Amino acid sequence: MERNETFELIIDDVVNQQYAVMDNFFTTAEVDVLKKGLLDAFETNQFKKSAIGNRADEKVMDAIRGDYIFWLDEQDTSAAAQLFFAKINEFITYINATCYLGINEKEFHYAVYPEGTFYKRHLDVFQNDKRRRLSLVCYLNDENWLPEYGGELVIYKDSGDVVVYPEKGRVVIFDSQTLEHEVKPVQQKRYSITGWLKTR
Numbered sequence: 001m002e003r004n005e006t007f008e009l010i011i012d013d014v015v016n017q018q019y020a021v022m023d024n025f026f027t028t029a030e031v032d033v034l035k036k037g038l039l040d041a042f043e044t045n046q047f048k049k050s051a052i053g054n055r056a057d058e059k060v061m062d063a064i065r066g067d068y069i070f071w072l073d074e075q076d077t078s079a080a081a082q083l084f085f086a087k088i089n090e091f092i093t094y095i096n097a098t099c100y101l102g103i104n105e106k107e108f109h110y111a112v113y114p115e116g117t118f119y120k121r122h123l124d125v126f127q128n129d130k131r132r133r134l135s136l137v138c139y140l141n142d143e144n145w146l147p148e149y150g151g152e153l154v155i156y157k158d159s160g161d162v163v164v165y166p167e168k169g170r171v172v173i174f175d176s177q178t179l180e181h182e183v184k185p186v187q188q189k190r191y192s193i194t195g196w197l198k199t200r
């Protein structure tokens with residue numbers, strides 16, 4: 001398999017520190033396509049209030065998370081879905097070939113955090129379902145997200161807290177099974193695609 005420097009950097013960081021932050025996973029032009037896909041779905045009211053727990057056990061809990069989500073479908077013919085899954089599938093093929101991770105399932109949703117919302121500290125695996133291995137978050141905000149907008153992702157590591165601002169085009173990848181994290185309250189609408197690479 002042809003060597004991919006971006007993927008190699010991600011793999012190194014995930015192996016060494018359980019997370020990676022990558023600013024050029026998607027180009028600016030690709031982010032614009034993804035953002036349009038998100039806004040098209042949002043403006044046609046296809047988003048719904050997020051829930052806690054897996055899909056079999058849904059309970060809406062504003063005190064824990066306040067984002068609105070829309071699950072992406074790989075069969076969706078929109079430019080955004082096509083572009084997104086092409087890239088994700090390339091990444092999955094690469095990490096399976098180089099790290100023997102055995103990723104054979106994925107799930108992704110668009111997310112919008114309206115002003116004042118947040119997602120309290122949590123782990124991305126469920127009590128009754130531990131198939132999520134890697135969490136992936138792709139930020140679709142405009143350029144120059146300012147610190148006063150809040151909405152930073154905080155990853156809690158024994159060695160200290162890692163703070164990641166949701167900059168346009170930035171992708172964060174982390175170990176779903178071990179790393180607790182939270183989204184601090186946002187002061188400005190915050191856009192992303194979040195999802196998981198899973199094993200059976």
Ligand SMILES: O=C(O)CCC(=O)C(=O)O
Binds near residue numbers: 124137152153182194
């Ligand atoms: O948007 C983020 O930065 C993280 C979202 C998250 O933790 C989740 O959806 O489980």
Ligand SMILES: [Fe+2]
Binds near residue numbers: 122123124135181
């Ligand atoms: Fe999470």
